[in-house]
Amino acid sequence: MSTATFRIWRGDAQGGEFRDYPVEVSEGMVVLDAVNQLQAKHAHDLACRWNCKAGKCGSCSAEVNGMPKLMCMTRLSAIPLDRPVIIEPMKAFPVVRDLATDVSWNYRVKKKIKPFKPRAPDAPDGTWRMAQADVDRVQEFRKCIECFLCQDVCHVLRDHHRHDDFIGPRFLVYTAALEMHPLDTEDRLPELKQAHGVGLCNITKCCTTVCPENITITDNAIIPLKERVVDEFYDPLGWLAKQARNALKR
Amino acid sequence: MPDYETIEHDVLVIGSGGAGLRAAIEASAAGVSVGMVCKCLLGKAHTVMAEGGIAAALANVDDRDNWQVHFADTMRGGQYVNNWRMAELHAKEAPERVRELEAWGAVFDRTPDGRILQRNFGGHKYPRLAHVGDRTGLELIRTLQDRGVHQGIDVHMEVCVIELLKEGGRVVGALGFDRERGKFRIFRAKAVVLATGGVGKAYKITSNSWDCTGDGHSLAYHAGAALIDMEYLQFHPTGMVWPPSVCGMLVTEGVRGEGGILTNKDGKRFMFGFIPDNYKAQTADNEEEGWRYTQGDKEARRPPELLTRDHVARCIVREIKEGRGSPHGGVFLDISWIQQRLAHAEEHIKRKLPSMYHQFKQLGDVDITREPMEVGPTTHYIMGGVKVDADTQMSSVPGLFAAGECAAGINGANRLGGNSLSDLLVFGQRAGEFAAKFAKENLAGSINSAQVEEATRRALEPFGRNVTASADFEGPYQVQFDLQEMMQNLVGIVRREDEMLRALDGLARLNARARRVGVTGHRDFNPGWHTALDLRSLLTVSEAITRAALERKESRGAQFRDDFPNKDATLGQQSVIIHKGADGSMQVNREPLPDLPAHLKQVIEEMK
Ligand SMILES: Cc1cc2nc3c(=O)[nH]c(=O)nc-3n(C[C@H](O)[C@H](O)[C@H](O)COP(=O)(O)OP(=O)(O)OC[C@H]3O[C@@H](n4cnc5c(N)ncnc54)[C@H](O)[C@@H]3O)c2cc1C
Ligand code: SF4
Ligand code: SF4
Ligand code: FES
Numbered sequence: 001m002s003t004a005t006f007r008i009w010r011g012d013a014q015g016g017e018f019r020d021y022p023v024e025v026s027e028g029m030v031v032l033d034a035v036n037q038l039q040a041k042h043a044h045d046l047a048c049r050w051n052c053k054a055g056k057c058g059s060c061s062a063e064v065n066g067m068p069k070l071m072c073m074t075r076l077s078a079i080p081l082d083r084p085v086i087i088e089p090m091k092a093f094p095v096v097r098d099l100a101t102d103v104s105w106n107y108r109v110k111k112k113i114k115p116f117k118p119r120a121p122d123a124p125d126g127t128w129r130m131a132q133a134d135v136d137r138v139q140e141f142r143k144c145i146e147c148f149l150c151q152d153v154c155h156v157l158r159d160h161h162r163h164d165d166f167i168g169p170r171f172l173v174y175t176a177a178l179e180m181h182p183l184d185t186e187d188r189l190p191e192l193k194q195a196h197g198v199g200l201c202n203i204t205k206c207c208t209t210v211c212p213e214n215i216t217i218t219d220n221a222i223i224p225l226k227e228r229v230v231d232e233f234y235d236p237l238g239w240l241a242k243q244a245r246n247a248l249k250r
Numbered sequence: 251m252p253d254y255e256t257i258e259h260d261v262l263v264i265g266s267g268g269a270g271l272r273a274a275i276e277a278s279a280a281g282v283s284v285g286m287v288c289k290c291l292l293g294k295a296h297t298v299m300a301e302g303g304i305a306a307a308l309a310n311v312d313d314r315d316n317w318q319v320h321f322a323d324t325m326r327g328g329q330y331v332n333n334w335r336m337a338e339l340h341a342k343e344a345p346e347r348v349r350e351l352e353a354w355g356a357v358f359d360r361t362p363d364g365r366i367l368q369r370n371f372g373g374h375k376y377p378r379l380a381h382v383g384d385r386t387g388l389e390l391i392r393t394l395q396d397r398g399v400h401q402g403i404d405v406h407m408e409v410c411v412i413e414l415l416k417e418g419g420r421v422v423g424a425l426g427f428d429r430e431r432g433k434f435r436i437f438r439a440k441a442v443v444l445a446t447g448g449v450g451k452a453y454k455i456t457s458n459s460w461d462c463t464g465d466g467h468s469l470a471y472h473a474g475a476a477l478i479d480m481e482y483l484q485f486h487p488t489g490m491v492w493p494p495s496v497c498g499m500l501v502t503e504g505v506r507g508e509g510g511i512l513t514n515k516d517g518k519r520f521m522f523g524f525i526p527d528n529y530k531a532q533t534a535d536n537e538e539e540g541w542r543y544t545q546g547d548k549e550a551r552r553p554p555e556l557l558t559r560d561h562v563a564r565c566i567v568r569e570i571k572e573g574r575g576s577p578h579g580g581v582f583l584d585i586s587w588i589q590q591r592l593a594h595a596e597e598h599i600k601r602k603l604p605s606m607y608h609q610f611k612q613l614g615d616v617d618i619t620r621e622p623m624e625v626g627p628t629t630h631y632i633m634g635g636v637k638v639d640a641d642t643q644m645s646s647v648p649g650l651f652a653a654g655e656c657a658a659g660i661n662g663a664n665r666l667g668g669n670s671l672s673d674l675l676v677f678g679q680r681a682g683e684f685a686a687k688f689a690k691e692n693l694a695g696s697i698n699s700a701q702v703e704e705a706t707r708r709a710l711e712p713f714g715r716n717v718t719a720s721a722d723f724e725g726p727y728q729v730q731f732d733l734q735e736m737m738q739n740l741v742g743i744v745r746r747e748d749e750m751l752r753a754l755d756g757l758a759r760l761n762a763r764a765r766r767v768g769v770t771g772h773r774d775f776n777p778g779w780h781t782a783l784d785l786r787s788l789l790t791v792s793e794a795i796t797r798a799a800l801e802r803k804e805s806r807g808a809q810f811r812d813d814f815p816n817k818d819a820t821l822g823q824q825s826v827i828i829h830k831g832a833d834g835s836m837q838v839n840r841e842p843l844p845d846l847p848a849h850l851k852q853v854i855e856e857m858k
Binding site for chain 1: 290291292293294295296298299349352353354355357359360363364365366367382383385387388389392396397399400405407430459460461492493494495496499500605608609612613614725726727728731769770771772774775776777778779781
């Protein structure tokens with residue numbers, strides 16, 4: 001069994017420092033195993049969130065050697081262990097303690113997005129008919145585990161702190177899932193342009209790169225939303241098309 | 251009690267998994283104020299891990315399905331010790347609860363004619379599981395979460411409840427602390443719904459998430475409510491066994507539903523040799539028929555890999571014990587073989603089982619489209635829990651309701667896959683409805699400050715014990731590990747009296763150690779402290795499981811006794827009930843099962 005050094009950020013909103021800890025490495029280990037091992041052996045009070053340890057809940061987000069990652073899905077075999085492994089909390093959100101950050105902003109943002117509003121049922125028994133091909137795209141978006149790694153990496157939030165004007169890639173995906181839901185009748189384009197700031201995204205695609213669910217956030221969600229906004233607000237033909245769409249919805 | 255913030259709701263729901271969310275939505279729809287606390291973040295509860303699907307007799311794929319068949323399947327799977335009324339309500343109401351999810355925005359996989367698609371699962375006669383690939387739990391939790399948030403439920407995230415507060419015989423609230431700052435909070439409520447999920451963390455090898463520490467079971471028990479069926483703990487036959495880091499992680503039954511086969515080290519498909527008599531008529535007796543079943547042939551019978559979980563898990567244990575296991579102490583589960591039958595097998599597997607493909611590739615270095623997986627049993631689900639009234643979900647303590655995995659009755663001695671998610675919806679809805687009703691009919695009670703003082707004092711004790719300065723004290727993690735190791739070894743899949751008696755001694759020692767656990771640091775987000783507080787629940791449920799398993803001197807469903815390998819007719823008519831005695835010790839009793847009415851008896855006979 002070999003040993004690796006983990007350099008972990010310890011501290012709170014007031015400040016903190018990196019501390020080095022020795023980790024015994026065994027076959028198949030992930031970063032979260034290392035953190036759990038440290039909690040058991042050296043630092044009972046090392047704060048970090050995790051639930052499923054299976055890449056399904058999106059709780060264990062942190063930065064491993066500067067990359068936003070799920071700690072439970074990051075194998076030690078995939079990172080160089082000949083130098084310290086640096087583990088830090090996500091940077092786009094305020095630190096609570098050690099590796100745990102305050103992600104409550106995300107929950108507040110989500111609540112502001114207009115909820116699903118289905119058309120009247122298709123069948124007398126109150127059910128709908130949708131073809132698989134028509135829901136494939138929405139299902140891709142609904143794979144999101146709300147790990148907020150895309151929010152963490154997006155420079156609009158991370159570097160420019162535009163949390164008040166921009167909902168971030170996660171919630172653009174969420175909006176896209178609602179807008180492209182075959183049954184939905186709500187219109188979310190006006191606020192998407194204004195309060196939700198879709199225009200602030202300049203398509204760097206960093207969010208897509210870090211998504212552990214491999215959602216093609218930029219190409220499949222954000223760009224089509226941007227196009228819809230353009231059609232709606234800047235293009236007379238698009239405006240007409242939209243009137244027709246709405247008439248159909250009604 | 252000026253020190254503690256007091257928060258008032260008509261109904262307090264503890265837990266934000268499927269059961270808690272569904273209960274909160276229903277109570278809120280009934281017009282009462284609803285608070286929901288959970289010790290994790292919203293949307294991250296264990297339910298998010300569910301993969302295979304939700305069982306409901308929608309009859310979208312096979313129109314021969316209906317509630318009677320689902321009911322009979324559930325009772326057969328549970329070895330007829332289920333609470334029949336719960337099984338009946340569940341089978342009847344599940345379809346409506348699933349359709350409701352679609353109306354709230356869930357996007358299930360579709361049939362060719364555009365309806366909700368259903369898949370085969372162990373013990374279900376027809377394709378019955380509504381699903382979204384292999385991430386059904388995520389779809390369920392996200393749909394309910396979004397619905398609930400817009401309905402005005404107050405969510406208190408990362409608040410852990412440590413005590414139910416009582417006035418006389420009735421529950422009037424709960425005491426918790428927020429994980430972030432370690433501050434205590436009193437929740438005053440007219441009715442409380444427990445939806446805290448399972449107990450998997452009492453075992454070393456488990457598919458369960460961090461929050462499954464049996465808190466609800468333990469809170470209810472210490473508040474005087476009865477627990478029932480605690481001996482029935484489900485070991486899922488297929489968990490990952492290698493590498494050690496992921497040992498126990500679930501491999502969905504969906505793999506077998508899609509045609510995956512179990513083989514031993516000699517390449518033999520061993521399940522064909524072990525088909526129990528009461529399933530012979532419905533099980534394929536050759537590989538060809540089994541394959542046709544998985545591909546949707548309605549005339550074919552299911553392959554033996556899809557027999558009930560308790561049975562498959564025991565067959566796997568036998569192969570391993572008798573030296574026919576795989577290199578890392580499991581058996582082989584192979585889906586890659588279907589390339590012999592299907593043209594685009596690789597794409598097919600990746601589309602049908604995306605998370606499984608991903609999980610093995612990323613964590614196990616195994617490509618399941620090309621090679622077999624190694625699997626073995628993992629602690630998965632507890633059938634036992636808080637004893638509740640079938641219709642209202644109220645426990646034996648007025649004002650205290652329970653739903654989901656922490657409640658008991660519907661599953662009997664063994665749960666069928668898919669029946670938990672439907673249980674969460676059906677009985678979550680009922681618990682919410684009747685908790686709201688109770689809240690409307692009763693005034694708020696008053697909080698007993700002595701109870702609060704005592705509970706907070708106990709919770710803070712670990713800070714007074716300096717682990718580094720004195721050998722009398724120890725940290726919480728080792729106690730937890732030793733408990734998990736002991737339960738795994740002594741009260742596991744195959745049980746014996748002598749081993750379980752040793753487990754009881756071990757539990758007494760672990761209890762003593764738990765009373766000397768100390769933690770370092772302060773109250774802000776301190777996992778060491780949280781682990782110390784979880785010990786009470788883990789020890790309580792472990793003792794309940796052990797005592798109930800000792801009391802049931804027979805083998806039935808998930809309870810397998812090496813020293814009593816057969817069923818016992820008398821015990822087959824009884825449930826084991828546990829409650830806290832006046833002296834504080836655990837009392838074990840037996841109670842007759844409720845009588846099955848004639849019309850349901852007939853349903854079961856007809857489906858045999
Ligand atoms: C990997 C896996 C796959 C599964 N797949 C399926 C499937 O396909 N189909 C199926 O039907 N079933 C499946 N199951 C079973 C099913 O997922 C669970 O039984 C079910 O999700 C339990 O839901 P619940 O609402 O009762 O509790 P949970 O989802 O476990 O939620 C418990 C909640 O209670 C909270 N809580 C606990 N203690 C406290 C406390 N002290 N204070 C405050 N809050 C507390 C937690 O934070 C959490 O929010 C699967 C299980 C696993 C492990
Ligand atoms: S593509 Fe847009 S949303 Fe994504 S990281 Fe770049 S700026 Fe942010
Ligand atoms: S879109 Fe991807 S990266 Fe962003 S929160 Fe969802 S799962 Fe995480
Ligand atoms: S712990 Fe759930 S995603 Fe890592």
